[in-house]
Amino acid sequence: MARVPFLPRRPFRRPPGRRAPRGPFAAPRPFLRALGMVAVVLFGAWLGLLAVGGVRTPVGPMDTTMTLRPSLDGGTRIDVSPLGSLELDSHHAPVRLDVDVDRLDPVRSQALVRHPERLAGLEDEVTDDVAAGTRELALRSCVAVVTGATALGLAVYRRPRRALGAGGLALALPAASGVGVYATWNPKSVLEPRFSGLLSSAPSVVGDARSIVTDFDVYQREPARLVTNVTKLYDATSTLPVYRPDPATLRVLHVSDIHLNPAAWHIIGSLVEQYDIDVIIDSGDTMDHGTAVENGFLDPVTDLGAPYVWVRGNHDSAQTQKYLADRKRFPNVRVLDQGRAVNVGGLRVAGVGDPQFTPDRTGPEQAADVQSVAGRTLAAALREQRRSGTPVDIAVAHEPEAVRETDGEVPLALAGHVHHRRNEVLDGGTRLMVEGSTGGGGLRAVQNEKPEQVLASVLYLDRATRRLQAWDEITLGGLGLTKAEVSRHLPQDDRPDATPSPIRFG
Structure with missing residues (x-):
């Protein structure tokens, strides 16, 4: 048989115009x-x-x-x-x-x-x-x-x-x-x-407001000092250092929107004792429906251990205000309305009650207009106080939109209503601080999938100038109180390298 010669295989060449195959066998793109x-x-x-x-x-x-x-x-x-x-x-x-x-x-x-x-x-x-x-x-x-x-x-x-x-x-x-x-x-x-x-240990660890401002160079050397302080805490676990208030500092506890939650009174009382609070300011919505039946809920205010300044919220009725304004029943309470100003705890505070009661709200446009009118009433009262030589240190209203009208008339304005915190410096130089719900949204919060957090703030003011030095935001984990958090904040002007603000009030 004749031997067939060996022919080498030619390499496969794809005809011109034919594309490479696609699909699971194709090479991945770059x-x-x-x-x-x-x-x-x-x-x-x-x-x-x-x-x-x-x-x-x-x-x-x-x-x-x-x-x-x-x-x-x-x-x-x-x-x-x-x-x-x-x-x-x-x-x-x-x-x-x-x-x-x-x-x-x-x-x-x-x-x-x-x-x-x-x-x-x-x-x-x-x-x-x-x-x-x-x-x-x-x-x-x-x-x-x-x-x-x-x-x-x-x-x-x-x-x-x-x-x-x-x-x-x-x-x-x-x-x-x-x-x-x-x-x-x-x-x-x-x-x-x-x-x-541990909420009770937080002020001891965080420190005093004035010391943080004046001893900034010391705090720059953290975390060495932090570890040293923790060592001392461990060495005396049963006797944690006591928080000693600076006598030159006023302490204001800002609460709001308690909404008929009785647990709020215990929380407020604990904070008053722990922080040695000089004044409690409540920016309204203490009640839920404002009925006379609810008035007994306010009775623990007399046992809080500090003066209590209050303005009416949109869940607080005229009946609520009349009950709380009874000085014989509540000797430590000051009810503010129509721009009224009071001297309490070393501060001069003015406020206006919410002009609307919840069942009377008919629409957002009307609500905004009415709130603006209430805010202008408060601003006019502040100007009159300044002209008379008794300038106001803090203005209070329930609605943030109302207290915005006081911009430029007062250094600090407080409000609530929105159930979450806001903090901003307005165009005229007034700092607006809106507090969340100290009642965790009230008893209705248990109907939600997740209860609201319990919020309050401690404000530190210089006793001589009534100027805000710092504030602590206190957050508790809802109705269950499963956690506690304290965060320290300072105004920009209080930082050692800041340029003092040219804005002056009064």
């Missing part, structure tokens, strides 16, 4: 490959961070665990069990620093008790410990991110070059995060902490 690589890098980096966990490091006499976590908001969270947690807006980057105080080392703490002279150098020691722990955490996190992305890349692609590429891209994540932290680092974040946990 942007899909890139998207897949990004997903592998991010997921692998996250797994790496979870795997490495935290860095256990001693900080002074305490054992702590530092952890970096992916986050949309950034910031720093310090958990101090059992006192609660402290959150700082220290930076805005895709990572958050969590610091858990695990325990107080008995040997090191007893050494401090036996040798109190060592407390003088404790802050330097704490600073060095925090810096060393942060460096170790950053290094381990970088290694974990790269290792996690590389390992996941190898598992997905099964090609060493692609896996190494994923690891290289992952290295950019900690680098970019570091740049973000550096660019947005806010050393002043300790001025406005959010403390969650």
